[in-house]
Amino acid sequence: MRKVSILGATGSIGQNTIDLIRRNQDAYDVVALTGASNIAQLAKDAMALRADLAVTADAARLDELRDALRGSDVEAAAGETALIDAAARPADWIMSAIVGAAGLAPGMEALKHGTTLALANKESLVCAGSLLLKTAAAHKATILPVDSEHSAIFQALQGEDIRTVERIIITASGGAFRDWPVEDLAHATLEQAQSHPNWDMGQRITIDSATLFNKAMEVIETREFFQVTPEQIEVLIHPQSLVHALVGFRDGGMMAHVGPHDMRHAIGYALHHPTRADLPVDRLDLAAIGRLEFRDPDDARWPALRLAREAMAAGGMTGAVFNAAKETALDGFIAGAIAFPEMADIVAQTLTDMSGHSGLIGDTMTLDNVAKVDHLARKAAQAAVEKRAG
Numbered sequence: 001m002r003k004v005s006i007l008g009a010t011g012s013i014g015q016n017t018i019d020l021i022r023r024n025q026d027a028y029d030v031v032a033l034t035g036a037s038n039i040a041q042l043a044k045d046a047m048a049l050r051a052d053l054a055v056t057a058d059a060a061r062l063d064e065l066r067d068a069l070r071g072s073d074v075e076a077a078a079g080e081t082a083l084i085d086a087a088a089r090p091a092d093w094i095m096s097a098i099v100g101a102a103g104l105a106p107g108m109e110a111l112k113h114g115t116t117l118a119l120a121n122k123e124s125l126v127c128a129g130s131l132l133l134k135t136a137a138a139h140k141a142t143i144l145p146v147d148s149e150h151s152a153i154f155q156a157l158q159g160e161d162i163r164t165v166e167r168i169i170i171t172a173s174g175g176a177f178r179d180w181p182v183e184d185l186a187h188a189t190l191e192q193a194q195s196h197p198n199w200d201m202g203q204r205i206t207i208d209s210a211t212l213f214n215k216a217m218e219v220i221e222t223r224e225f226f227q228v229t230p231e232q233i234e235v236l237i238h239p240q241s242l243v244h245a246l247v248g249f250r251d252g253g254m255m256a257h258v259g260p261h262d263m264r265h266a267i268g269y270a271l272h273h274p275t276r277a278d279l280p281v282d283r284l285d286l287a288a289i290g291r292l293e294f295r296d297p298d299d300a301r302w303p304a305l306r307l308a309r310e311a312m313a314a315g316g317m318t319g320a321v322f323n324a325a326k327e328t329a330l331d332g333f334i335a336g337a338i339a340f341p342e343m344a345d346i347v348a349q350t351l352t353d354m355s356g357h358s359g360l361i362g363d364t365m366t367l368d369n370v371a372k373v374d375h376l377a378r379k380a381a382q383a384a385v386e387k388r389a390g
């Protein structure tokens with residue numbers, strides 16, 4: 001039996017992972033499941049999967065978790081240290097699906113134990129890509145991408161030599177406001193921003209799809225994971241969201257990955273790698289779909305892509321600044337403090353404000369230094385949000 005753990009088990013990726021595991025439960029020995037606020041779901045899944053351990057990130061909710069697990073053999077724990085302990089429990093395969101920079105430390109811990117880390121938490125690569133890759137190499141751990149575009153690139157690269165790659169194109173649906181007049185974006189509501197035309201995902205990543213900050217993060221993620229240059233990475237708007245990525249080789253050929261909008265494909269690929277398994281995802285009827293469209297993203301609607309390029313050019317730990325500013329701006333929009341287009345303004349402002357800390361940003365990348373940069377950038381971004389909120 002394969003020992004598996006799921007960090008962020010109660011979220012959208014976590015629940016899709018659990019779905020795949022439950023369909024073939026005899027093959028898996030579930031070690032740890034973690035969540036944060038959704039105690040009922042966490043306890044229910046931990047008991048159904050007979051996990052050894054259930055952890056909530058919220059230290060104040062340990063008693064509630066214990067109550068929910070009463071009568072079962074599942075051990076309960078809570079808080080940030082417990083989360084790290086869960087990631088340290090020996091497992092063959094660990095899903096990293098916590099949302100935000102909070103996923104970095106548990107993912108790093110898992111790598112230190114030489115596991116195979118299925119990485120959905122893109123923020124860890126954006127904030128600390130080189131540290132993550134170095135840690136994986138030092139401990140003979142494997143990272144498998146779960147983000148659909150990166151799984152697509154990874155699949156297109158099987159059997160290929162990365163040195164023959166000329167370009168990598170990742171696609172974006174364009175999100176909720178793809179076809180809105182740009183001047184109307186200032187009036188976009190939270191309700192409108194959190195409905196995605198094609199994918200069913202968590203609230204934060206859905207709004208990030210509308211600003212294209214999700215794609216901006218994925219450009220940085222591509223650079224970090226596949227070690228290509230920023231100039232080699234392109235983004236295309238592709239409203240059908242069926243071609244997830246294309247890899248262009250030096251001989252002019254391109255490999256495109258086509259698949260349904262169902263994260264269980266990418267999760268299942270990482271779960272069964274290096275083999276392919278039968279997965280419960282829809283088979284595409286291309287004749288019924290009829291056509292696949294592609295177009296260039298425009299800067300006035302989606303400044304996030306340009307900001308990601310600025311962050312990559314600045315180097316060092318600017319990825320952590322970018323992510324922290326983006327997360328804080330998103331909190332500001334969700335709270336109603338700033339308008340939809342102001343999220344990009346906050347990130348641009350924070351990148352400028354943080355350039356005064358170039359010593360720290362250019363320092364050695366360690367978890368502590370990334371946390372320091374993250375903290376300062378959140379403070380700067382929060383100040384910018386409050387200034388705009390008045």
Ligand code: NDP
Pocket residue numbers: 007008009010011012013014034035036037038039057083096097098099100102120121122123146147148199200201202203204205263
């Ligand atoms: P969700 O918001 O649906 O789930 C997030 C998970 O993280 C939940 O289990 C949540 O617990 C937990 N969590 C929240 N805050 C904390 C914290 N501070 N510490 C520890 N755990 C916490 O997110 P998604 O599943 O959509 O996304 C997860 C990651 O995968 C993100 O990095 C996202 O960018 C990436 N991703 C997601 C895709 C998707 O289709 N959803 C596609 C590609 C990448 P609880 O719910 O109990 O509060």
Ligand code: MG
Pocket residue numbers: 147148149218
């Ligand atoms: Mg993606």
